[in-house]
Amino acid sequence: xxxxxxxxIFCASEVRHNKRAIDLIQRFQPEQILEVKDVRDANQYLERxxxxxxxxxxxxxxxxxxxxxxxxxxxxxxxxxxxYWILSPVVGCPLDCSYCILQAYLNSYPIQVYxxxxxxxAEIEKWQMAHPEKRIRLGTGELADSLALEPELGxxxxxxxxxxxxxxxxxxxxxxxxxxxxxxxxxxxxxxxxSWSVNPELAVQNEEKGSAGIEARLNAAKSLTEKGWRIGFHxxxxxxxxxxxxxxxxxxxxxxxxxxxMVKWTxxxxxxxxxxxxxxIKSRHPxxxxxxxxxxxxxxxxxxxxxxxxxxxxxxxxxxxxxxxPKTWTYLCMESKSIWKRVLTAKDAKHAKNC
Amino acid sequence: xxxxxxxxxxxLLELKGxxxxxxxxxxxxxxxxxxxQLTGQTAPVLCRETQKGYQLFSGFLRRDxxxxxxxxxxxxxxxxxxxxxxxxxxxxxxxxxxxxxxxxLAEQAKAVARLRESGFSDQEIAxxxxxxxxIGISVSGIDLLNLFYGISRDWQxxxxxxxxxxxxxxxxxxxxxxxxxxxxxxxxxKPTASxxxxxxxxxxxxxxxxxxxxxxxxxxxxxxxxxKEKKLNxxxxxxxxxxxxxxxxxxxxxxxxxxxxxxLLELKISPEIKLEPIDYFEEPKYKLEMILESDTGVSKIFExxxxxxxxxxxxxxxxxxxx
Numbered sequence: 009x010x011x012x013x014x015x016x017i018f019c020a021s022e023v024r025h026n027k028r029a030i031d032l033i034q035r036f037q038p039e040q041i042l043e044v045k046d047v048r049d050a051n052q053y054l055e056r057x058x059x060x061x062x063x064x065x066x067x068x069x070x071x072x073x074x075x076x077x078x079x080x081x082x083x084x085x086x087x088x089x090x091x092y093w094i095l096s097p098v099v100g101c102p103l104d105c106s107y108c109i110l111q112a113y114l115n116s117y118p119i120q121v122y123x124x125x126x127x128x129x130a131e132i133e134k135w136q137m138a139h140p141e142k143r144i145r146l147g148t149g150e151l152a153d154s155l156a157l158e159p160e161l162g163x164x165x166x167x168x169x170x171x172x173x174x175x176x177x178x179x180x181x182x183x184x185x186x187x188x189x190x191x192x193x194x195x196x197x198x199x200x201x202x203s204w205s206v207n208p209e210l211a212v213q214n215e216e217k218g219s220a221g222i223e224a225r226l227n228a229a230k231s232l233t234e235k236g237w238r239i240g241f242h243x244x245x246x247x248x249x250x251x252x253x254x255x256x257x258x259x260x261x262x263x264x265x266x267x268x269x270m271v272k273w274t275x276x277x278x279x280x281x282x283x284x285x286x287x288x289i290k291s292r293h294p295x296x297x298x299x300x301x302x303x304x305x306x307x308x309x310x311x312x313x314x315x316x317x318x319x320x321x322x323x324x325x326x327x328x329x330x331x332x333x334p335k336t337w338t339y340l341c342m343e344s345k346s347i348w349k350r351v352l353t354a355k356d357a358k359h360a361k362n363c
Numbered sequence: 364x365x366x367x368x369x370x371x372x373x374x375l376l377e378l379k380g381x382x383x384x385x386x387x388x389x390x391x392x393x394x395x396x397x398x399x400q401l402t403g404q405t406a407p408v409l410c411r412e413t414q415k416g417y418q419l420f421s422g423f424l425r426r427d428x429x430x431x432x433x434x435x436x437x438x439x440x441x442x443x444x445x446x447x448x449x450x451x452x453x454x455x456x457x458x459x460x461x462x463x464x465x466x467x468l469a470e471q472a473k474a475v476a477r478l479r480e481s482g483f484s485d486q487e488i489a490x491x492x493x494x495x496x497x498i499g500i501s502v503s504g505i506d507l508l509n510l511f512y513g514i515s516r517d518w519q520x521x522x523x524x525x526x527x528x529x530x531x532x533x534x535x536x537x538x539x540x541x542x543x544x545x546x547x548x549x550x551x552x553k554p555t556a557s558x559x560x561x562x563x564x565x566x567x568x569x570x571x572x573x574x575x576x577x578x579x580x581x582x583x584x585x586x587x588x589x590x591k592e593k594k595l596n597x598x599x600x601x602x603x604x605x606x607x608x609x610x611x612x613x614x615x616x617x618x619x620x621x622x623x624x625x626x627l628l629e630l631k632i633s634p635e636i637k638l639e640p641i642d643y644f645e646e647p648k649y650k651l652e653m654i655l656e657s658d659t660g661v662s663k664i665f666e667x668x669x670x671x672x673x674x675x676x677x678x679x680x681x682x683x684x685x686x
Contacts, residue, residue, distance in 0.1 A: 056490075058501040249572075287530055291503075300572035302613050304643035314615050315645050315683075346646065350683065 012066050012102045012218050014157075016040040018050040018118055020071035028123045029070045035160040036068065047071070047116045054117040061292060064117025065102045065218075068157075073097075073122035078131050081150060086307030087342045088360045090275070093146035095132075097122050097163055101153045103184055104217040106293035107245055110151065112285040119152070121161065129170055136176055149182025149203070156185050164190035172197040182242065184219035186228035196236035201272050203240030204229055206262070208254035211247050215296055222258070226265040233270040244277035244341050246321050248313060249297045255321070259328045268333030276322050277341030279303075280312040307344075315347070322351035366447075368440040370407060375426050375437055378410065378419040383449065383477075384456050385423045388469040389523050395428040404429070407438040409459070411452055417441065421456040424464075450481055454492075461496035469523040471498065472512040475505055504529055510536040514543060517550055525556040534567045542577045548590055552601040562605065565612045584608050619644045626680050630671045636664060638680075647681040 017038045023029045024043055033041060044050050050069050054060040081092040100119030101110060122128070136142075148154045148167065158164045164181060168190065171179040180201045191202065207215070209222045220228070229239050241262060246255065279298060281289075283305070289296055303311040312318065326338050330353060338356050340348055348360035408422025417439070419426060429437055442452070457474055460466060466474065471493070478488045485505040493500045500508075507529045511519065514536065522532055529536075535543065546566075554562060569580055581587075584607035589600050610617045619640075627638060637652040653664055671677050 058503055291530060291533070297571065300568045302615050304616070306645060307642055314613075314619070314643060316619070317615055319683075344646065346683070 012104070014038055014066055014068055014102070014119075014160075016042065016063075016067040016118075018042050018044045018047075018053070018067060018069040020047075020069070021045055023070055023072060023123055026070075026072075026123055028125075032068070032070060032121065032161070035162070038068075044069075047118070047120065050118050051116055059292065060117045061111055061288075062104065064100065065104055065119065067118035069116070069118040069120045070123055071120065072124040073120075073127070076131065077122070077128040078135060078146070084280075084308040084310060084342045086344070088340070088345050088348060090339050090341060090359075091145065092150075093144050094150040095128070095146050095148050096151045097125060097128055097148065097167075098152040098157065098161070100151070102156050103153055103219050105184075105219070106215045106217075106289055106296040107247070107279055107281060107285075107298055109281055109285060111288045111292065112282060114151075119157070121157070125163070125166060132170075132177075140176070143176050143178070145178045145180060147180030147182050147203075149180065149205075153183050153185060154181035155183040155187040155190070158185075158187045159189045162190075165193065168194050168197070168200060172200060174199065180240065182240075184216060184225065186220040186224040188228045188232055191232055191237060192235070196238070198238070201238050201240050202229075202232055203242055203273075205242045205244060206258060207243075207245075207247060208250050208258050210254065211250045215247065215293075215298060222261070226262060229262075230265045233266050238270055238272045239266065240271065240273045240275075242275045242277075242341075243325055244275055245279035246276060246325070247279055247298055248301055248317055248321055252321060252324050255325050256328050259325065259332065263332040268336060271333055271336045273337040273339065274329050274333075275339050275341050276325055277343070278313050278318045278321060280306065280310045280342060282310050286311070308342075318343075319347060319351055322347065326352055326356075366442070368409075368442045368446075371410075371439055371441045372436050373408075373410060373417050373439045373441070375430055375435055378408075378417050378426055378439075379415065380411075380418040380420055381423070383418070384420040384453060386456060386460050386466065386470045386473055387424050388473060389467065389520055390424055392424065392428050392431060395424055396431055399425075399428055399432060404437055407440045409452075409455060410439045410441045411444055411447055411449075412441050413444045418452075420452040421459045453477060453481070457492055458496055461498065466496075466498070467523050467526075468508070468511060468529065469519050471500075472508045472519075475508040476512045479509065500529075507533055507536055515547075517547070518543065521550055521553075525559055527556055527560060531560050532563065535563055538577070545577045545581055548581075548586060551590070552597050552604070554601055558601065558605065562608065565608050569608075569612055580611070583611055616643065623680070626676055630674065630676055630680075632671055633664070633667060636668065647683050649680070 014036045015038055017033055017036060017040070019029055019033070019041060021043055042050075042053065044053070047069050050067070051060075054063045054067065057063040077097060078093065078095050081089070081094050098119060098121050100114060100116070101108070102119060155164060167179065167181075171177055172194065178199045178201065180203055182203045182205060184205050188202070204225045206222060206225065212219060212222050233239055243255065279301070286299060289299060302314045302317060304314060306312045322340065329336065329338055337359075338352060339359055340352065345360045348357045404425065406425075408425055409420050411418040411420060422439070426437065460470070474492070475488055478492060483491075485502045489500055489502050489505050493505070511522070511529075535546075549559065549562065566577065566580060569575070570577065575583075584604055586604060589595070589603050589607070592600065595603065623640060623644075632638065635654045638649045639652065641648045641650055655661065
């Protein structure tokens, strides 16, 4: 299944002669190419459509980035950090998940693709020189889907080349697609993990528009593990509206497809979002069921399910994962230390205090 | 070709055009009357001169206010019928009203209905009228305004008065007439804007979650019997219905609250002491509040708390594993 087509590319004037920009335009073959001064011009152009967010998902904005590509995941106030680092050569996503925070979080509509990857790599090297003792997990799947623009984008290949076997880094590609072609050209690397965000098939159909179906994701995962790549699964966001049994069935399905020893980590996180996202979900995804849950503002002001509901799901899902794969590291995303302790094994829960 | 309208003194009672052009709906005339008393008429009303007489197309509120003040005539800018089409006149009226006093929801809906009748597409209405008048609205918003135009006058008045946004009432506007009618008890109880928003949101979410009908939901919250309770005034009835609705919308939270209340009751803590959960039972922490009066024994309150804190029941209050 193919996600939304890129039908338009905005090119910042400063990069109109950039070789990478020219290559990308050739590879994506958009219907429209528009030269703009900056992303504000692109936003203004897209605002004329009835759903600029949807139009933005079919548009790329090519530019150089002068800020920081690499930063620690800010997590959320009052909850445990999982110690993740975010790398953002791309900001925005062509998939259209109803719950996606990017709909409210980003201040620009098109998917921003930054061309100055040399600066990104220099930033990483500089950081590593300043922190030679550190070993961190990082990935490109926070502000984008790591593989949704592949293989046309070609960044996955470049990142594999750079991070493969690089000391101090465990690099994660996080996706909801089945686009694994970039990995097939390389030998598996211990420190490169490909992970899938997963949900029961009905939730995928209702809430994750444009993404690959669960069968396709698991087939992709299976193919890569058979070639020796290590993988991960993120049960995030868990959507309690779809029922606990659907998640337990999903876990059974996963471990029918992949060998437990190939699963490096799993993470769990129930749906949470700032209240400002609620009207956006209502108007952009009227068929979505996710607003029917019992959600209340947490310590960080975000809406989240009532604690006993979250715990019930965490406990059931983590137990089933432990049954299949006791050695896989399981962690929680944006949860309090007390919940880590109450729903995970002591071995996994101890990570909460290390972060 | 230059067209100049004439400034003419017209008889107020002779002005026609009410059905064709009037946009104003549910407006309080008092401020306008006051301003006319202070300064007199400062801006002429706008008319077309037709074979049937003067057709007023902008200035209905001014005309009404002047009539209330006992005036019989007013200054008007008058265009000859051939110099200004009905469409052009309505365009003047729309922009004059939108850019000076602004348009409320009912007026926006009326404008959409008129413009659709004149053959404009929703895209044209959004871009050429609303957006140019500074009303940020998309094509789907135009559709909602059209739905607004079709709801009963009582609901139109109420929703306009409460100044809810189109997004906040989108779900309600998409209901069938019968379903909207089933909710008309709300018109009697007159919830505030924020209560109404909360009620509509909860009803929408329950219906989606439970796949029930509005009628079924109204039965579940026992609306009919609450409305009949003679001892309760409208506000108390509304409070009660809101409580019933919340119980239905948040059943797990209700369970936690009920457990909490039960423990407090068994602990026999006096009503001057309040032990409220923090962040919706996110953690086993409570906020302690005490009401003190000059003759309240502080030591008695603390003694009571101390005694309670030494019981097994107190421990239960801080257990996160609910029964």
